[in-house]
Amino acid sequence: xxxxxxxxxxxxxxxxxxxxxxxxxxxxxxxxxxxxxxxxxxxxxxxxxxxxxxxxxxxxxxxxxxxxxxxxxxxxxxxxxxxxxxxxxxxxxxxxxxxxxxxxxxxxxxxxxxxxxxxxxxxxxxxxxxxxxxxxxxxxxxxxxxxxxxxxxxxxxxxxxxxxxxxxxxxxxxxxxxxxxxxxxxxxxxxxxxxxxxxxxxxxxxxxxxxxxxxxxxxxxxxxxxxxxxxxxxxxxxxxxxxxxxxxxxxxxxxxxxxxxxxxxxxxxxxxxxxxxxxxxxxxxxxxxxxxxxxxxxxxxxxxxxxxxxxxxxxxxxxxxxxxxxxxxxxxxxxxxxxxxxxxxxxxxxxxxxxxxxxxxxxxxxxxxxxx
Amino acid sequence: xxxxxxxxxxxxxxxxxxxxxxxxxxxxxxxxxxxxxxxxxxxxxxxxxxxxxxxxxxxxxxxxxxxxxxxxxxxxxxxxxxxxxxxxxxxxxxxxxxxxxxxxxxxxxxxxxxxxxxxxxxxxxxxxxxxxxxxxxxxxxxxxxxxxxxxxxxxxxxxxxxxxxxxxxxxxxxxxxxxxxxxxxxxxxxxxxxxxxxxxxxxxxxxxxxxxxxxxxxxxxxxxxxxxxxxxxxxxxxxxxxxxxxxxxxxxxxxxxxxxxxxxxxxxxxxxxxxxxxxxxxxxxxxxxxxxxxxxxxxxxxxxxxxxxxxxxxxxxxxxxxxxxxxxxxxxxxxxxxxxxxxxxxxxxxxxxxxxxxxxxxxxxxxxxxxx
Numbered sequence: 001x002x003x004x005x006x007x008x009x010x011x012x013x014x015x016x017x018x019x020x021x022x023x024x025x026x027x028x029x030x031x032x033x034x035x036x037x038x039x040x041x042x043x044x045x046x047x048x049x050x051x052x053x054x055x056x057x058x059x060x061x062x063x064x065x066x067x068x069x070x071x072x073x074x075x076x077x078x079x080x081x082x083x084x085x086x087x088x089x090x091x092x093x094x095x096x097x098x099x100x101x102x103x104x105x106x107x108x109x110x111x112x113x114x115x116x117x118x119x120x121x122x123x124x125x126x127x128x129x130x131x132x133x134x135x136x137x138x139x140x141x142x143x144x145x146x147x148x149x150x151x152x153x154x155x156x157x158x159x160x161x162x163x164x165x166x167x168x169x170x171x172x173x174x175x176x177x178x179x180x181x182x183x184x185x186x187x188x189x190x191x192x193x194x195x196x197x198x199x200x201x202x203x204x205x206x207x208x209x210x211x212x213x214x215x216x217x218x219x220x221x222x223x224x225x226x227x228x229x230x231x232x233x234x235x236x237x238x239x240x241x242x243x244x245x246x247x248x249x250x251x252x253x254x255x256x257x258x259x260x261x262x263x264x265x266x267x268x269x270x271x272x273x274x275x276x277x278x279x280x281x282x283x284x285x286x287x288x289x290x291x292x293x294x295x296x297x298x299x300x301x302x303x304x305x306x307x308x309x310x311x312x313x314x315x316x317x318x319x320x321x322x323x324x325x326x327x328x329x330x331x332x333x334x335x336x337x338x339x340x341x342x343x344x345x346x347x348x349x350x351x352x353x354x355x356x357x358x359x360x361x362x363x364x365x366x367x368x369x370x371x372x
Numbered sequence: 373x374x375x376x377x378x379x380x381x382x383x384x385x386x387x388x389x390x391x392x393x394x395x396x397x398x399x400x401x402x403x404x405x406x407x408x409x410x411x412x413x414x415x416x417x418x419x420x421x422x423x424x425x426x427x428x429x430x431x432x433x434x435x436x437x438x439x440x441x442x443x444x445x446x447x448x449x450x451x452x453x454x455x456x457x458x459x460x461x462x463x464x465x466x467x468x469x470x471x472x473x474x475x476x477x478x479x480x481x482x483x484x485x486x487x488x489x490x491x492x493x494x495x496x497x498x499x500x501x502x503x504x505x506x507x508x509x510x511x512x513x514x515x516x517x518x519x520x521x522x523x524x525x526x527x528x529x530x531x532x533x534x535x536x537x538x539x540x541x542x543x544x545x546x547x548x549x550x551x552x553x554x555x556x557x558x559x560x561x562x563x564x565x566x567x568x569x570x571x572x573x574x575x576x577x578x579x580x581x582x583x584x585x586x587x588x589x590x591x592x593x594x595x596x597x598x599x600x601x602x603x604x605x606x607x608x609x610x611x612x613x614x615x616x617x618x619x620x621x622x623x624x625x626x627x628x629x630x631x632x633x634x635x636x637x638x639x640x641x642x643x644x645x646x647x648x649x650x651x652x653x654x655x656x657x658x659x660x661x662x663x664x665x666x667x668x669x670x671x672x673x674x675x676x677x678x679x680x681x682x683x684x685x686x687x688x689x690x691x692x693x694x695x696x697x698x699x700x701x702x703x704x705x706x707x708x709x710x711x712x713x714x715x716x717x718x719x720x721x722x723x724x725x726x727x728x729x730x731x732x733x734x735x736x737x738x739x740x741x742x743x744x
Contacts, residue, residue, distance in 0.1 A: 129696045129708060130633060130696040131696075134634060260633055260634075261502060261636075264697040267697075271654055283634075
C-alpha cells in the first residue's frame, strides 16, 4: 500500500502534467492502477521521445509543474482540506457515474457530505428580488427535509440557495470554478467560510486556478453530477443554468424549473426548460414528491370542506366566504360582507388565531391550511 | 322542402319541449329527420300515454312552452339574429364534432364567423392587471394573425380577450351562458354591442334564459368546441377555466397556459395545466407555431433590451428593481430600497405617470408595459 502522502503527491503530479486532461488522467489511472504507475509510464514515454527526437532542445513542456504540486500539497496539509481521487471510497458515488467525472476533487470542509442526497438550486447571478426569495425558501425547505443543497457559490440565486440551506439548519455544498485556495466572487468570502463550517466547498481545479469563463460550464457538470436533480429558479434564455440543466438531463438527473411572469426576462430560461420537459416547481413539495414518490405532501385544501369546519359562527363564515381563495384587503371584505371595518378586523384576528387565515403582503388576508 | 320559418318554429318547439334535452333532441332529429317529424312522434307518444293513463288529469307538463317559442321567433325575426341547427351547413363544423354539440345555436351578428379558425382566450373573472394585459395582447396578436378570438364575455380575462381582438382589427366570438336577448354581465353590454358589430355572440340557451351557475360549465364546452385551441391566461386552481381546458382536452383541442409567478395565486390553475401537458405560452407565436407548424416566429426579443429604456434616474430604477415582477406593497418597497415611505410613494407616482408601474389590489404596485 502506497502511503497517503506520496499517493497524493503522485496524483497531483499527474494532474499537473501538461497534456494530461481529465480523460487521459482517468484512462492512465485505469491502465496503470495508480498515479505512480501512470507517471512511470509517462516518464518512459518521455525518454523514448527524447531519444527519437534528439534534435529537440527540450521536452520541459511535458514536465509537471513541481512548484505547483508543492503548493497543492501545502494546501492539502492544512486542517479540513481533503483530496479525493476517483477510485477513493469517499469519492461521491453519484458523481463517479457521469461520463467525465473529475479525476481529483479538492474539498474544503466535510467530504462525507458529498455522499448525502443532494439537490442543486441554481439560477441567475442577477435575479429579481422575488427569484432570490424563492431560491432561499426552496433551499430552506429542502434543507429542512434533510436534503443537502448544492450550488455554484455565484452571486444571486446560488448565494441565496446556500444561505437558505444554512438558514434551514441544513447542509450545503458549493462547487467552485477556481482553485480551492481562491474564493470567487470575493463578495462571497464570508459565505464560503460559513459553508465550509457547515458543509463543503468542492472544486476539480488545483490551487492557484483563477476564475476563467471556460471553467464555469465545466464546473456545472459537477453541480448536476453530485445531485439527484437540478432546480433552476431564474435564468435567462441563454445562461449557465441552462447548461447545467442540459448536463443534468444528459446525466439522467431530474430537471426542475420555477415558472415566472412572462414579462420577467429571467423566467424565459425556466420556461424553455419547462417546454423541454422539466418538472414545474411551485413549492418544495413538488421537488420532494418527484425525487421520492413515498413523500407525502400535505393534503391540498379542498374548497368543499367548508361545511366540515368546526362551526365558525355565522359572521366568521361570512368573512371567510367573502375572502374567497385569493388574498384580499380588509376594505374589500368590508364591502363584500357589509360589516364594519372594526368587526371585520376582529373576526380576521379570530380566524387567524384559529389557523384559518393568514395575513398576506399589502395588508391583505388569505385563507390557509385545510380550512374552508 | 319545409319553409325556413316553420322549420325554425318546429326546431324551437322541440327545444322548448320539457324533457327533451340536447341528447334527446339530437337523437330525435336523427331518427325522424326533422323537428316536425320528431314533434309528430312526441305528440303520438303523448296521446298514447294519455290513453293509457286516463286517470291522470293532464300531461300539460310535457307540452312545449308555446309563448316562449313565440318569443324566440320574435327574437329571430330581428335583423342580425340567426338560428343554426346541427344539420345546417352553416352550423360550425368543428363544434359539430364534439360529443354533445348544442342542437341549436342562437347567433347575434355574423354566423359566417363561426366557421373561421378560432382560438379561445379565457381566464379569471378577477385577474391581476398583468394578466388582463397579457390576455389583451395575446388576443390582439391572434387577431392580427387572422385568427378569430373566442371567449365567454365574462368580466376579467374574457373581456380583455374580446377587447384585444377588436383592438387588433380582428374578429371575436362571445359564447354566452344566457339567452340571446340577455347580456351577462350587464357591465359588458357596450362590449357585447361591439362584438355583434364585428363578430358574433352565440348561445345555446333560448330567449329569457337568465344567468344560472349551472349554465356556465355547459357554455364552456362550446367555447372549446368552436376553437382549435384554448389559451388560459390566469386561473385559480379550481376554476371554470380549468373546466374549459378539460373540455378542450376531451374534444382533442390544444390546451395552452400562460405561466406566472409562483406567488400569484391566479397562476396556480395555469401551472396545474402545464403539469398536465398544456403548451406553455409566452408570446402569441407560441400559439400560432403550435397550431400551424408552417408559422415562422419573429426572432425573440433580447432581454438585453432592458438597457435601452429611456433612463429612469437611479432612485427610480432602484424602486423599479425592488418592485420585481410581482405586485408588492409600498412597505416592502421601503424595506427593499432603504428609502423613506414618502420617497417611495413619490417615485411610484412618477413611475405610474410614465406608464411603468400601476397600482394593484391591496395597495400593491406592479410593473406594467414593456418598461425596464
